[in-house]
Amino acid sequence: MADHVLQIEKLSKSFEGSQVFNNISFAVDQGELSSIIGPNGAGKTTLFNLMTGYHVPDSGRVVFMGKDIAGRQPYDIVRLGIARAFQRTNIFPRMSVLENLVSTVITKNRGNLNVVTPSAKLKSAHERSYEILESVGLADVAHRQSGTLAHGNQKRLDIAVALALEPQLLLLDEPTAGMSPEERWQTVELVQQLWENLKITMLFIEHDMDIVFKISQKVRVLCYRTLLAEGTPEEISSNEQVIEAYLGEEV
């Protein structure tokens, strides 16, 4: 019980009368690398939005490290230790790759109210930023305008920005979306590597079943407005309900 980083308790949410979730509950263990799968429109991203303060649940609780964070402001939740990378790349496009990181590091350290020191001269923030860029393999392009990077690198940068927040819980929304098969596996490797090195809890949404089953310790299936199943990759891939509802016959 104590080592649950996150507990979702009886969460319900509807938009304009159509219900996305009804009474969902599950818990994420400390240090776990787990995934959420489900058909399009099952509400996977909405679930992330509820965890990070973008949406307010109609009822239920989102308990993070013992605190109910449902309905708190996104910036508040970030400060408590949940960071996310987005499905559609979400960076600061007209700023350099380095500035994307530096601004995040400054915010993480609550240094935004410094109106005197030029941000380009904040040495420790730059060192930290380079460190993170190294870890995701973007140090070479640190001075490029981030909006001009290839899609795969923009997704990496999005992850790097989330990492700069030093989260307890990192949410990755389809980290490989829109990538070539080669890039996909590079990203998967990166995610796994980061997870091993940083020892943080990671929860990701993914469509590619090969990826899901390869790296998740636990898989959760969202379907029919509820959590259809939860278990190890083996359990999920042999779960008849899941096969019928989502995976199809071929798996």
Place this chain on the structure above:
Amino acid sequence: MMVNARNSEASSGTARWLVGAVVVVALFALPFILSQLGRTGEYWIWVTTEMLIMALFAMSLNLILGYGGMVSFGHAAFFGVGAYTVALLMKKAGAPLVLALALAPVTAAIAAAVIGWFCVRLIGLYFAILTLAFGQLLYMVVFQWYTFTGGDDGIHGIPKPEILTPIAYYLLCLVLFLICFLVMRMIMNSSFGLTIRTIRENMERAKFIGVNVRRFQWYNFILAGAFAGLAGGLLCELNRFAQTEFLHWSKSAEPILASLVGGMYSLVGPAIGSAVLIFLKIIVQQAHPSLVETWAIFLGLILLVVVLFAPGGLVGLYQRLTGKSET
């Protein structure tokens, strides 16, 4: 490769300082040269003083417009509050100019804090409309409150200290302009400025790196209001009157147009745009008095050309010609 980039960055930095130094020296020398030209020169000293003041006003708006990505249609409110602060303090309370000018940005900042507190709750067009509404509300208050503000008569005959010759006042405005420029530059290059830019670039992402977006937009709005207040106070003393027109929404358009023409993504862009527009307006007027009526047409044409051919404004054009990228 990276070393090269750093070197050229450093050399372009020195070049920029050099250009800046030359411009500053020229600006200090300008009134003394103009004063040799008799009555025309005196007129141009007055015009260049107004240019400096309106350039400050345009730069103040650009803190929220260009750096913050917030389009305000009500920035004249703070310009007007600054102007009326100076007018009322000097005319009715007999305060010295220095005190009045020092308090102009303070009262403007207070007005910006109150108005901004509501406005930053909205974004985009809704924000713009609300700033317009508050601006016009303030305009109506000043217009109607005859006993305090003089209504549409304005406040005239603001005292002028003996030592303030036109040249001295020009120099005062220039020094204040330069100080404000350096302070704004310092702030926009700082962590605060970087935070403001992240909000402009991607407001949603800024929230998700932990920025309290509304609060920082509010701070920036107050800052912009304070600088606008100083500009208003300076124009009030230059004209020796304050009038409701200073608060009118059409006054809010001036720094927006100046920013478009000069370029929004740099600090000097709006200042240059402002000076260029004032200069062109006078040229048009002097070409033939009847052309005063048609200034709007000229302005429209200028904007058309800028938007179609130089979306980054004059500064953007300069950067394109010299091959420097914008930041």
